[in-house]
Amino acid sequence: MKAVAPSYYPLFRCIAGDCRHTCCANWEVDIDPETYDKYMNMSGAFAERIRSSIVVEDDGSAVGEPHFVLRPDGRCPMLRDDGLCDLILACGEEALCRVCDEHPRFFNFRSDRIECGIGLSCEAAIPLVLGWDKGFSLVEINDYPDVSEEEPDELETEVYESRDRAIRTASDRSMPLSLRVGLLTDELWTTEKRLEVLMSLESLSSEWVELYGRIGGKSDSLDLLDDPGYTQCFENLLVYFLFRYPWEGARLACELLLMVSDCLKANPNAGLFDIVREFSSNVEYSDCNIDDIAERL
Numbered sequence: 001m002k003a004v005a006p007s008y009y010p011l012f013r014c015i016a017g018d019c020r021h022t023c024c025a026n027w028e029v030d031i032d033p034e035t036y037d038k039y040m041n042m043s044g045a046f047a048e049r050i051r052s053s054i055v056v057e058d059d060g061s062a063v064g065e066p067h068f069v070l071r072p073d074g075r076c077p078m079l080r081d082d083g084l085c086d087l088i089l090a091c092g093e094e095a096l097c098r099v100c101d102e103h104p105r106f107f108n109f110r111s112d113r114i115e116c117g118i119g120l121s122c123e124a125a126i127p128l129v130l131g132w133d134k135g136f137s138l139v140e141i142n143d144y145p146d147v148s149e150e151e152p153d154e155l156e157t158e159v160y161e162s163r164d165r166a167i168r169t170a171s172d173r174s175m176p177l178s179l180r181v182g183l184l185t186d187e188l189w190t191t192e193k194r195l196e197v198l199m200s201l202e203s204l205s206s207e208w209v210e211l212y213g214r215i216g217g218k219s220d221s222l223d224l225l226d227d228p229g230y231t232q233c234f235e236n237l238l239v240y241f242l243f244r245y246p247w248e249g250a251r252l253a254c255e256l257l258l259m260v261s262d263c264l265k266a267n268p269n270a271g272l273f274d275i276v277r278e279f280s281s282n283v284e285y286s287d288c289n290i291d292d293i294a295e296r297l
């Protein structure tokens with residue numbers, strides 16, 4: 001099965017030791033069964049260290065759910081003080097478990113292809129995705145020969161055609177971005193309503209709670225989308241949401257965009273990239289938050 005991705009995708013590189021907000025902390029990393037077996041069968045002193053850093057929780061399955069036990073400061077036990085990974089240094093990147101190897105990439109499985117993207121909780125992904133100035137297009141990347149391919153049914157075809165039309169509208173620079181948002185959806189929540197929704201979601205960091213806590217619920221941020229200093233980044237962000245959430249539709253993408261712009265309006269000194277990183281880490285990477293928002297639309 002072929003895999004496609006936005007044309008910036010192959011350019012992504014993890015900045016490892018230079019990362020200020022490493023993804024190797026504050027998340028519990030689940031180890032997939034294949035990698036777990038590999039760790040169990042490795043020999044040598046480092047293999048002992050790996051095994052002693054893993055706990056297997058009883059989830060009712062035959063083996064349980066193995067994961068690395070975070071240190072008291074929330075960092076992965078393999079993460080060094082200089083931000084590099086001991087596991088990669090000792091055994092190479094091929095020794096990483098699937099979650100670490102794939103992060104911050106995401107995958108949407110269609111009947112006849114896999115769509116891959118780069119998630120915005122990663123500080124190296126944000127300038128690449130939001131700063132992209134060559135227009136949105138998809139390129140073919142690796143094949144996935146072990147994934148079988150089927151003909152998409154009518155509904156799937158309709159959903160993706162509608163998503164692709166929405167991406168074209170979102171990218172049409174003959175109109176201000178606020179107008180494009182108006183063409184994508186007939187209805188939008190008020191800032192107050194969006195704030196109410198944000199407050200009801202699960203939040204992982206106090207920084208994010210502080211950022212949205214300043215919104216206040218009154219001032220509409222639609223005008224900020226047309227600010228020449230931000231409009232290209234907001235366009236790319238809207239396209240990212242449309243691409244990532246095809247089944248939820250354009251309304252969700254527009255509301256997510258406006259949650260970010262509401263936040264920027266309330267925190268003009270915070271910087272758009274930092275707000276996007278907090279938004280993505282807290283809202284997108286919690287399994288149920290996007291479903292919660294979509295259900296309320």
Ligand code: SF4
Nearest residue numbers: 014015019023122124
């Ligand atoms: S957040 Fe991104 S840049 Fe930072 S360590 Fe993780 S993958 Fe690398």
